[in-house]
Amino acid sequence: MMHRFYRKLVLGAVFPAFLAVAGVAHAHVVPNMTVEAEFNAAGGCTLRINVDPRTILAVDPTSLPPVPASWYLEQTPAQAAATHEKAQQYLASSLGVLFDGKKTELPACKIQAMDGADNTILKADTQEVHLLATASGELPPSASTFQIDFAKEANTSLILLHTQAGKTELRPQVIFPGETSRPFQLHVIAAVPPADSSPPRANEVYAIIALAVVCILGFIGRRLLNRYRHHHRAHRKPGDSQL
Numbered sequence: 001m002m003h004r005f006y007r008k009l010v011l012g013a014v015f016p017a018f019l020a021v022a023g024v025a026h027a028h029v030v031p032n033m034t035v036e037a038e039f040n041a042a043g044g045c046t047l048r049i050n051v052d053p054r055t056i057l058a059v060d061p062t063s064l065p066p067v068p069a070s071w072y073l074e075q076t077p078a079q080a081a082a083t084h085e086k087a088q089q090y091l092a093s094s095l096g097v098l099f100d101g102k103k104t105e106l107p108a109c110k111i112q113a114m115d116g117a118d119n120t121i122l123k124a125d126t127q128e129v130h131l132l133a134t135a136s137g138e139l140p141p142s143a144s145t146f147q148i149d150f151a152k153e154a155n156t157s158l159i160l161l162h163t164q165a166g167k168t169e170l171r172p173q174v175i176f177p178g179e180t181s182r183p184f185q186l187h188v189i190a191a192v193p194p195a196d197s198s199p200p201r202a203n204e205v206y207a208i209i210a211l212a213v214v215c216i217l218g219f220i221g222r223r224l225l226n227r228y229r230h231h232h233r234a235h236r237k238p239g240d241s242q243l
Helices: 019-026 069-073 077-094 198-234
Strands: 032-039 044-051 095-099 102-105 110-115 129-138 145-150 157-164 173-175
Touching: 032 145, 044 077, 069 110, 069 129, 077 095, 077 110, 077 129, 145 157
Parallel strands: 032 157
Antiparallel strands: 032 044, 044 129, 095 102, 095 145, 110 129, 157 173
């Protein structure tokens, strides 16, 4: 599950004794972006990016209150598609992915709305809607480190979490615009495909056939031997000695 971290911003006041208190009461929670980078044993990478829509609605996200569910639910399909495209453009311009220090573009994301309070599906009474962007791809061959490059133009802070082979790193990174995350060591080992089992099965079939042939030949041989003995006894002379 994605984690949410918030910082408080107190608005300035003209009258220090009175308006400072009013500023605290009316301050908006500073939005941030949360990125969870997950690496699996097969060499795949998935980025789950929690986006507060205020970052794409205003140059200064703190000037807006949290966005309720109605903002998204009342959009037409065309408007929702435009919202997703705007979020994709914002992420593409704000996030860069680095493997071994080499920067690559963020892959296209699948975007869906969700409840920003508990990261569940969007509900009609959701007080704060977020957008979850998911991007998946394959690690470059022999990649040993992973980093996020956060653009100077980004208008929020970023929380980065790593999960590798099902284990989540306990130290999340806080990244500000213009910064690059510390290198994360990749220890992904591609799964070895199972050996082809066709030859062993073919050998087993051949062995079964050979055993059947041996059994049949043995049965025929025994029948012939019994017939020979019966014939020999029937034509034996009276004076012949018995074995």
